[in-house]
Amino acid sequence: MLSASSYPIIPFSSVITDLKNGVEIRTYSESGYRYLRVSDLGAHGIENDNPRYVDIEEIPDKVRLTSDSFLISRSGSLGLVSVIKDEIRDAILSSHIFKVSLDTTKIRPEYLEALLRSQIGQSQFFQNNNGAVIPEISQTALKSIRVILPPSNIQNHIVSFMRSAYAQKKQKEQKAATLLDSIDDYVLAELGIEKPQQKENSIENRIFTTTSSDMFGRRFDPEMYYQVYSLHTKTYPMEKFQNCVLINPTTSFSGYEPDTSITFVPMEKVSAEYGEADLSLRKVVAEAKGYTRFRDNDLIWAKITPCMENGKSAVVNNLKEGIGCGSTEFHVFSALEGINIHYIHALLRLKSLREHAALHFTGSAGQQRVSNEFFKELIIPKPPIEKQTEIADYITNTRNRVRQLQQEADAVVEQAKERVERILLAEG
Numbered sequence: 114m115l116s117a118s119s120y121p122i123i124p125f126s127s128v129i130t131d132l133k134n135g136v137e138i139r140t141y142s143e144s145g146y147r148y149l150r151v152s153d154l155g156a157h158g159i160e161n162d163n164p165r166y167v168d169i170e171e172i173p174d175k176v177r178l179t180s181d182s183f184l185i186s187r188s189g190s191l192g193l194v195s196v197i198k199d200e201i202r203d204a205i206l207s208s209h210i211f212k213v214s215l216d217t218t219k220i221r222p223e224y225l226e227a228l229l230r231s232q233i234g235q236s237q238f239f240q241n242n243n244g245a246v247i248p249e250i251s252q253t254a255l256k257s258i259r260v261i262l263p264p265s266n267i268q269n270h271i272v273s274f275m276r277s278a279y280a281q282k283k284q285k286e287q288k289a290a291t292l293l294d295s296i297d298d299y300v301l302a303e304l305g306i307e308k309p310q311q312k313e314n315s316i317e318n319r320i321f322t323t324t325s326s327d328m329f330g331r332r333f334d335p336e337m338y339y340q341v342y343s344l345h346t347k348t349y350p351m352e353k354f355q356n357c358v359l360i361n362p363t364t365s366f367s368g369y370e371p372d373t374s375i376t377f378v379p380m381e382k383v384s385a386e387y388g389e390a391d392l393s394l395r396k397v398v399a400e401a402k403g404y405t406r407f408r409d410n411d412l413i414w415a416k417i418t419p420c421m422e423n424g425k426s427a428v429v430n431n432l433k434e435g436i437g438c439g440s441t442e443f444h445v446f447s448a449l450e451g452i453n454i455h456y457i458h459a460l461l462r463l464k465s466l467r468e469h470a471a472l473h474f475t476g477s478a479g480q481q482r483v484s485n486e487f488f489k490e491l492i493i494p495k496p497p498i499e500k501q502t503e504i505a506d507y508i509t510n511t512r513n514r515v516r517q518l519q520q521e522a523d524a525v526v527e528q529a530k531e532r533v534e535r536i537l538l539a540e541g
Contacts (some may be wrong), residue, residue, distance in 0.1 A: 118538050135211075145167050151190050178212065189209050189249075221269065233537065234258070263537065274529060286519065375433050378429065380439075383427050387516070407443075407445045412428050416482045416484075428455055452498070459508055
């Protein structure tokens with residue numbers, strides 16, 4: 114592939130002035146220096162969704178970042194690269210990341226980033242993988258990667274349209290995120306549920322009373338009783354949740370042969386973003402013992418932290434043989450007559466409801482779960498089935514639009530990467 118280029122091809126080592134590994138730190142703190150991991154190397158630069166910090170007196174010189182630092186993943190996930198911006202300079206690198214200092218008189222860091230993210234660069238990372246189990250690239254192998262070095266005006270041209278492509282991608286992703294965030298407001302508005310007003314954080318507002326009978330057999334922390342949550346509406350009748358669905362019904366697989374193939378859904382196969390499950394995995398009936406069981410049109414809902422707070426849940430349909438099994442950390446709900454299970458799903462995915470459910474966690478730290486009792490006390494609006502279906506269909510259409518936007522966002526960048534390859538390989 115590289116031999117087709119009309120531009121000089123040089124070893125990566127020719128433009129490197131310094132190359133160092135990061136350091137391994139396993140203890141995080143609430144504040145301190147930012148600790149950059151492989152998962153922080155995103156398409157738009159350093160990701161800030163789930164930052165980690167370490168509390169140390171001073172950053173070791175070998176992993177101190179400067180404005181010309183260039184980051185490359187060393188192991189775990191190969192081929193992740195990022196140009197360092199000034200605002201992230203005070204940070205410490207994970208041992209799974211290389212810090213590369215470049216000769217910027219020869220190569221523009223943003224151009225190198227575009228090159229290494231293209232198929233030209235990515236293929237070389239995987240050709241140089243020397244990890245037996247976990248993908249890994251050594252310093253020697255990294256230095257041997259071949260780099261196409263066009264003149265500065267071509268580098269600048271590539272940087273310009275890649276920057277435009279990532280801006281378009283980010284714009285579409287933000288639009289998709291806004292659509293997803295709008296679902297909760299839509300559900301509440303359609304049901305006539307008023308969002309509670311945020312109380313001023315004053316001493317008077319933090320003083321409240323409750324009764325001993327309300328606390329009997331329950332937690333004693335004040336937050337549980339101070340935060341009053343309700344889905345009450347005057348628009349539709351209210352009904353106990355347990356009168357709308359069966360909560361964790363018994364699902365028998367009797368009548369199926371032990372070697373019958375059925376659907377298997379572990380927790381990691383449930384999408385928190387879309388509220389959908391990947392149903393591609395299989396087990397046989399004989400292996401289902403000890404797992405949570407469910408049927409077509411059941412709702413599976415993560416009950417353990419942090420999966421519950423993240424919204425991992427899905428209505429499962431088209432199961433193999435109409436049945437399935439999965440994580441023991443799922444609650445299962447089956448709709449009763451007059452109830453659309455997708456409507457129930459819409460309610461249980463409300464962020465406000467999940468935040469309220471977290472106040473009802475039981476169990477030890479790290480293994481806390483929402484128990485059946487939470488649902489036995491839950492009261493929900495029960496609109497006519499036609500309205501339930503209307504709400505469910507709107508959410509499905511919105512999520513489909515979100516998926517389309519995200520596909521369009523990815524396509525913009527992939528097309529830009531292909532353009533980089535055509536330019537560098539003299540194809541146009």
